[in-house]
Amino acid sequence: MPDLWEREYHKVAVGRETFQVDVRYKNLKPIGDGSYGFVCSADDAVENRQVAIKKIGDVFNDLVDAKRILREIKLLRHFDGHENIINITDIMCLPPNTTDFKDVYIVTNLMESDMDRIISSGQPLSDQHFQYFLYQVLRGLKFIHSANVLHRDMKPSNLLVNANCDLAICDFGLARGVELEYEDELTEYVVTRWYRAPELLCDSSHYGKTVDMWSVGCIFAEMLCRHAFFQGHNPTHQLETIVSVMGMPTEDELSFVTHPAARKAILSRGGSTPKPLESYFPADTNPLAIDLLRRMLSFHPEHRITVEEALEHAYLSELHGQMEEPSCDRSFDFEYERVFGSGDIPREELQKMMFDDMMQFAPDSRHSRAGSCDEPDGMHQSESKSYDDADDAAGNGYDEGEEKSSRRK
Ligand SMILES: Nc1ncnc2c1ncn2[C@@H]1O[C@H](COP(=O)(O)OP(=O)(O)O)[C@@H](O)[C@H]1O
Numbered sequence: 001m002p003d004l005w006e007r008e009y010h011k012v013a014v015g016r017e018t019f020q021v022d023v024r025y026k027n028l029k030p031i032g033d034g035s036y037g038f039v040c041s042a043d044d045a046v047e048n049r050q051v052a053i054k055k056i057g058d059v060f061n062d063l064v065d066a067k068r069i070l071r072e073i074k075l076l077r078h079f080d081g082h083e084n085i086i087n088i089t090d091i092m093c094l095p096p097n098t099t100d101f102k103d104v105y106i107v108t109n110l111m112e113s114d115m116d117r118i119i120s121s122g123q124p125l126s127d128q129h130f131q132y133f134l135y136q137v138l139r140g141l142k143f144i145h146s147a148n149v150l151h152r153d154m155k156p157s158n159l160l161v162n163a164n165c166d167l168a169i170c171d172f173g174l175a176r177g178v179e180l181e182y183e184d185e186l187t188e189y190v191v192t193r194w195y196r197a198p199e200l201l202c203d204s205s206h207y208g209k210t211v212d213m214w215s216v217g218c219i220f221a222e223m224l225c226r227h228a229f230f231q232g233h234n235p236t237h238q239l240e241t242i243v244s245v246m247g248m249p250t251e252d253e254l255s256f257v258t259h260p261a262a263r264k265a266i267l268s269r270g271g272s273t274p275k276p277l278e279s280y281f282p283a284d285t286n287p288l289a290i291d292l293l294r295r296m297l298s299f300h301p302e303h304r305i306t307v308e309e310a311l312e313h314a315y316l317s318e319l320h321g322q323m324e325e326p327s328c329d330r331s332f333d334f335e336y337e338r339v340f341g342s343g344d345i346p347r348e349e350l351q352k353m354m355f356d357d358m359m360q361f362a363p364d365s366r367h368s369r370a371g372s373c374d375e376p377d378g379m380h381q382s383e384s385k386s387y388d389d390a391d392d393a394a395g396n397g398y399d400e401g402e403e404k405s406s407r408r409k
């Protein structure tokens with residue numbers, strides 16, 4: 001039994017949920033209802049700042065989901081300290097003082113909005129905004145990829161944004177390691193369809209960091225044109241939509257597509273000449289933005305621009321020259337999962353590991369706060385590019401991937 005941590009909890013009704021949290025968290029207000037959890041803002045009376053609290057109720061109802069929550073917690077702790085990745089500040093496991101708990105609460109720094117809300121808010125965004133947002137996404141992703149982790153769910157609602165335009169990547173619920181051998185349920189969870197790379201749509205089981213770059217391309221296109229760029233109704237239609245916008249891939253670009261149905265869907269779009277890519281965006285769109293976009297939306301994963309290359313692209317040269325772009329000095333270690341092979345991790349083990357992660361936040365913890373990489377140098381913003389408070393209504397109509405687990409909507 002790990003050491004106990006005497007914390008005082010209170011129960012608070014928030015919308016349709018009841019939160020049971022440390023008394024230090026007051027004034028809870030609902031801010032988001034994601035696929036796994038229900039998210040509230042709160043005042044942290046101890047640190048005197050605002051936080052976001054994500055509740056994941058009945059975590060162990062599904063051991064696959066529970067393993068994913070544990071992974072998210074461990075990844076957030078591993079990446080803690082990078083300015084473009086959300087900071088985890090606390091974990092609570094309830095009921096209290098037992099490793100046989102049911103609910104988990106993950107506490108992070110409160111951000112004011114997310115990219116999905118900003119895009120749908122209709123408020124004007126300048127080329128400077130686009131550069132700064134994209135730059136920060138790539139800067140965060142470089143850190144993630146350098147730890148040999150794929151995010152796999154890059155989409156606007158997983159990019160949190162503050163009024164001063166600071167951006168942080170969140171939601172590591174679908175992340176996994178670059179190596180495949182120990183990964184189970186490979187095709188079970190993949191990025192939301194509209195942001196899904198061709199290699200995933202083509203059922204390729206070998207995919208890598210390039211899937212995140214495709215998603216970043218889709219997000220960037222969405223920022224520029226203010227609506228989701230490739231809106232397929234199902235995986236086949238998604239592939240067809242991509243081909244009708246980006247043009248028919250050459251035989252060489254199709255070399256990785258071995259799945260007959262995928263090949264058929266692609267070839268079915270043959271014949272029509274695509275419109276120029278720039279025609280999908282406002283006339284004053286920076287041509288360098290279009291050039292970088294085209295490279296992120298390269299059909300063949302090996303031809304697609306990498307995160308490091310994208311940071312060096314002329315479109316981002318001003319920011320690239322001003323800021324440090326740290327790499328993570330340690331790969332994320334999935335060993336704790338690997339020991340259980342490709343099967344489920346037993347409930348008691350998951351509980352013990354999550355409880356232990358919570359204990360790392362105890363004020364008098366005898367455990368070291370291992371897990372965070374060296375803090376990068378501060379990010380200096382040359383000027384404030386503020387926007388009005390984004391619309392509260394999330395209503396994005398996004399349709400999640402078909403292959404999600406029970407919890408994903
Ligand atoms: N730290 C935070 N600050 C502000 N909003 C947040 C924060 N964390 C999450 N949210 C909001 O809650 C939503 C869901 O959170 P997320 O971590 O993506 O969970 P899920 O796995 O349920 O999608 C986000 O899209 C965002 O709108």
Ligand SMILES: [Mg+2]
Pocket residue numbers: 034035157158171
């Ligand atoms: Mg999310």
